[in-house]
Amino acid sequence: xxxxxxxxxxxxxxxxxxxxxxxxxxxxxxxxxxxxxxxxxxxxxxxxxxxxxxxxxxxxxxxxxxxxxxxxxxxxxxxxxx
Amino acid sequence: xxxxxxxxxxxxxxxxxxxxxxxxxxxxxxxxxxxxxxxxxxxxxxxxxxxxxxxxxxxxxxxxxxxxxxxxxxxxxxxxxxxxxxxxxxxxxxxxxxxxxxxxxxxxxxxxxxxxxxxxxxxxxxxxxxxxxxxxxxxxxxxxxxxxxxxxxxxx
Numbered sequence: 001x002x003x004x005x006x007x008x009x010x011x012x013x014x015x016x017x018x019x020x021x022x023x024x025x026x027x028x029x030x031x032x033x034x035x036x037x038x039x040x041x042x043x044x045x046x047x048x049x050x051x052x053x054x055x056x057x058x059x060x061x062x063x064x065x066x067x068x069x070x071x072x073x074x075x076x077x078x079x080x081x082x
Numbered sequence: 083x084x085x086x087x088x089x090x091x092x093x094x095x096x097x098x099x100x101x102x103x104x105x106x107x108x109x110x111x112x113x114x115x116x117x118x119x120x121x122x123x124x125x126x127x128x129x130x131x132x133x134x135x136x137x138x139x140x141x142x143x144x145x146x147x148x149x150x151x152x153x154x155x156x157x158x159x160x161x162x163x164x165x166x167x168x169x170x171x172x173x174x175x176x177x178x179x180x181x182x183x184x185x186x187x188x189x190x191x192x193x194x195x196x197x198x199x200x201x202x203x204x205x206x207x208x209x210x211x212x213x214x215x216x217x218x219x220x221x222x223x224x225x226x227x228x229x230x231x232x233x234x235x236x237x238x
Binding site: 058062070 | 191209224228
């Protein structure tokens with residue numbers, strides 16, 4: 001990993017189209033400004049991690065929960081017909 | 083093609099049914115081939131079943147059934163990857179959102195922030211993270227009305 005030291009107000013370029021600027025630094029966090037063409041998807045790592053964790057959790061569905069869900073579908077279907 | 087799945091027993095389907103996820107699905111990057119399964123008993127829910135690992139299936143739902151006004155803004159890079167110039171023609175694609183069914187069924191959630199978009203013509207799929215901030219990755223699956231109804235039935 002490339003490691004660079006930057007001060008508030010300083011920036012780096014990644015290629016000639018992406019600019020990452022350090023806006024401010026405080027004890028609560030570092031504020032980063034990113035200028036990039038619209039085609040790039042900029043995502044917080046923890047968001048991607050949450051998506052990943054949820055997908056893995058979703059794949060472990062057990063039969064018990066599934067049966068409960070089936071019942072709920074059946075009940076709500078019956079309720080609509082009433 | 084035939085596979086033996088954990089949830090649905092033996093499944094037979096034509097090769098054309100396979101959707102190609104070039105980068106897999108988040109958390110399952112090595113699983114590139116998936117199929118959509120619809121089971122009348124489970125409507126309106128559907129399943130995305132991995133062809134490469136028959137143990138893995140995800141329960142999904144079309145987001146418009148949760149939010150009628152569901153909208154997606156995605157990066158141009160994402161459009162390119164699923165070969166859709168834009169999302170203008172709604173006949174060309176389908177969006178499916180992953181459901182996590184909780185043991186306490188009322189706490190089940192649906193991920194509206196990261197839908198899986200499938201290009202129906204090219205059979206290409208990809209899970210994207212929306213640029214718009216309208217939804218969270220964990221939104222309640224059931225509306226208050228459904229849960230009220232369930233409670234009334236259980237405790238009349």
